[in-house]
Amino acid sequence: MTIAADHRTDIPAEAAKNSRRRLPATERGTLGISVATFSVLAALWLVATKYHWVSSLFFPSPDEVVRQFVDVATFGYADGSLLDHVLSSLGRLFAALLIGVGLGIPVGLAMGINRWARGVFSVPIDLYWGLPPLAYLPLLIIWLGIGETSKIVLLTLSTFAPICFSAQAGVRSVPPERVNAALSLGANRAQIFTSIILPSALPEILTGLRIAIGAGLSTLVAAELIAARSGIGYMIMSAANFLAIDVVFVGLIVIAVLAFTFAFLMRLLERRLVPWKGKL
Amino acid sequence: MLQIRNASVRFPAADGSTVHALDHVSLDIPPSSIVVALGASGCGKSTLLNSIAGFLPLTEGSITLDGVEIKQPGGDRGVVFQKDTLLPWANVIDNVALGLKYQGVPKSERYESARKLLRLVDLTEFADKPPYELSGGMRQRVGIARALATDPKILLMDEPFGALDSLTRETMQQLLASLWARTEKQIFFITHSIEEALILGTEIVVMSPRPGRIIARYSADFVRQFAETGDIGPIMSDPRFIELREAIRDLIHRPDTRGFGGLQ
Numbered sequence: 096m097t098i099a100a101d102h103r104t105d106i107p108a109e110a111a112k113n114s115r116r117r118l119p120a121t122e123r124g125t126l127g128i129s130v131a132t133f134s135v136l137a138a139l140w141l142v143a144t145k146y147h148w149v150s151s152l153f154f155p156s157p158d159e160v161v162r163q164f165v166d167v168a169t170f171g172y173a174d175g176s177l178l179d180h181v182l183s184s185l186g187r188l189f190a191a192l193l194i195g196v197g198l199g200i201p202v203g204l205a206m207g208i209n210r211w212a213r214g215v216f217s218v219p220i221d222l223y224w225g226l227p228p229l230a231y232l233p234l235l236i237i238w239l240g241i242g243e244t245s246k247i248v249l250l251t252l253s254t255f256a257p258i259c260f261s262a263q264a265g266v267r268s269v270p271p272e273r274v275n276a277a278l279s280l281g282a283n284r285a286q287i288f289t290s291i292i293l294p295s296a297l298p299e300i301l302t303g304l305r306i307a308i309g310a311g312l313s314t315l316v317a318a319e320l321i322a323a324r325s326g327i328g329y330m331i332m333s334a335a336n337f338l339a340i341d342v343v344f345v346g347l348i349v350i351a352v353l354a355f356t357f358a359f360l361m362r363l364l365e366r367r368l369v370p371w372k373g374k375l
Numbered sequence: 376m377l378q379i380r381n382a383s384v385r386f387p388a389a390d391g392s393t394v395h396a397l398d399h400v401s402l403d404i405p406p407s408s409i410v411v412a413l414g415a416s417g418c419g420k421s422t423l424l425n426s427i428a429g430f431l432p433l434t435e436g437s438i439t440l441d442g443v444e445i446k447q448p449g450g451d452r453g454v455v456f457q458k459d460t461l462l463p464w465a466n467v468i469d470n471v472a473l474g475l476k477y478q479g480v481p482k483s484e485r486y487e488s489a490r491k492l493l494r495l496v497d498l499t500e501f502a503d504k505p506p507y508e509l510s511g512g513m514r515q516r517v518g519i520a521r522a523l524a525t526d527p528k529i530l531l532m533d534e535p536f537g538a539l540d541s542l543t544r545e546t547m548q549q550l551l552a553s554l555w556a557r558t559e560k561q562i563f564f565i566t567h568s569i570e571e572a573l574i575l576g577t578e579i580v581v582m583s584p585r586p587g588r589i590i591a592r593y594s595a596d597f598v599r600q601f602a603e604t605g606d607i608g609p610i611m612s613d614p615r616f617i618e619l620r621e622a623i624r625d626l627i628h629r630p631d632t633r634g635f636g637g638l639q
Contacts, residue, residue, distance in 0.1 A: 275430050278430075279428055279454040281474055369464070371463035374505075
């Protein structure tokens with residue numbers, strides 16, 4: 096047999112093609128451009144506040160914000176340290192995500208596989224998913240009180256739907272030939288589910304999780320602005336009531352950092368769990 | 376022995392008419408034969424393969440494998456698809472061992488069998504690579520090894536080399552011929568290439584579209600020579616090869632092929 100010829104003709108040709116190919120503009124990195132843009136914006140901020148183009152009452156200078164950040168981090172604000180606020184916000188978000196994932200994935204998978212599950216669950220989900228979460232927050236507060244329960248239920252509702260939908264879409268995106276191949280290798284129904292459908296749906300589920308984190312974070316802060324005794328949203332609202340603009344800025348920066356960290360962790364998780372995504 | 380008796384598959388088309396994808400097809404695939412179904416796209420050859428595999432129920436007729444009627448997919452029929460269906464999250468050896476895993480074979484044992492098969496398709500050093508790092512031809516070899524791992528009674532191949540470049544395709548044909556010569560496994564092979572059909576088939580059935588039926592059957596024995604020499608050139612210039620090729624070409628391109636329903 097001269098099968099070895101296959102390696103020689105196949106692989107180097109492919110590799111050479113890849114290395115010689117110039118990356119199209121959309122695939123080249125934008126890090127340099129982004130850093131430059133950020134620097135310009137920061138400089139603009141510094142200059143605008145230093146020369147009083149804007150009133151410091153409405154727009155604090157960067158050094159003021161940094162000073163205030165250290166201050167809030169050490170001495171706290173609105174009945175709690177910065178860490179307390181962050182932890183109570185994160186606690187609500189993680190509790191909701193845990194329930195949202197724990198319910199959303201099995202329900203979504205069931206909806207993808209079973210006609211009855213799809214028919215039954217899609218009705219209540221479609222009914223509430225179109226509503227802005229804050230519209231039914233007052234209702235939840237009346238039913239469940241002003242404590243943690245109403246906020247966690249609100250967040251759970253806003254994280255459940257995207258995870259559930261993505262799990263369902265994940266099941267439907269499984270290539271039928273992949274299932275057929277497994278069947279002709281002798282797989283039974285349970286094996287098809289665990290070895291084919293679940294891993295095939297995983298990339299979609301992770302996309303859903305990313306969307307759920309985004310939805311959860313924005314609902315969280317909004318809910319804390321309205322009804323809470325702790326949390327980053329509560330801190331921002333308290334500061335705004337006293338026109339402490341620099342503290343509002345500190346809150347916003349903390350939220351931005353949280354959002355950025357979540358996005359980064361999700362990318363890490365995707366690279367670790369679904370390195371094959373989009374490859375085959 | 377795989378026996379197809381009076382197999383028909385009909386389904387409603389979008390415009391309300393009935394599509395006769397397969398029309399009263401009868402065919403035997405005896406042990407240690409390579410039966411090749413040859414025809415243009417839409418002639419029902421894939422429908423026939425999907426019915427043998429158990430993916431598609433027959434409207435009429437029956438298919439039996441060693442006397443047992445085929446009703447659903449099963450591990451006794453290995454399938455190699457045109458588009459490879461390897462699992463991207465599993466490396467090459469786990470893909471090959473997948474069928475054995477389904478059977479509950481312990482890991483060390485199934486890896487041992489998988490390694491043997493990888494040696495057979497000359498991919499030993501790629502055992503731990505994910506499939507997306509392999510070329511199309513190599514992925515298809517993994518697919519063949521995977522289908523062979525459970526030692527099926529018959530191998531069903533649906534245009535397995537159709538998506539490969541011509542050099543790789545020739546290497547793959549060679550590999551298949553030598554695999555067959557060694558294992559004498561019965562194979563049902565689908566192609567739209569007359570040359571491929573003649574080089575690999577011990578029996579070639581020509582199919583015509585709408586309704587999908589067999590319009591001619593030919594016997595050939597070039598595959599043994601091909602397996603021995605690994606050289607396609609002398610076979611292609613063999614007068615018997617040329618004669619058969621031209622006969623089939625005439626048949627396929629003749630406008631009134633439907634009249635040849637009974638041609639042997």
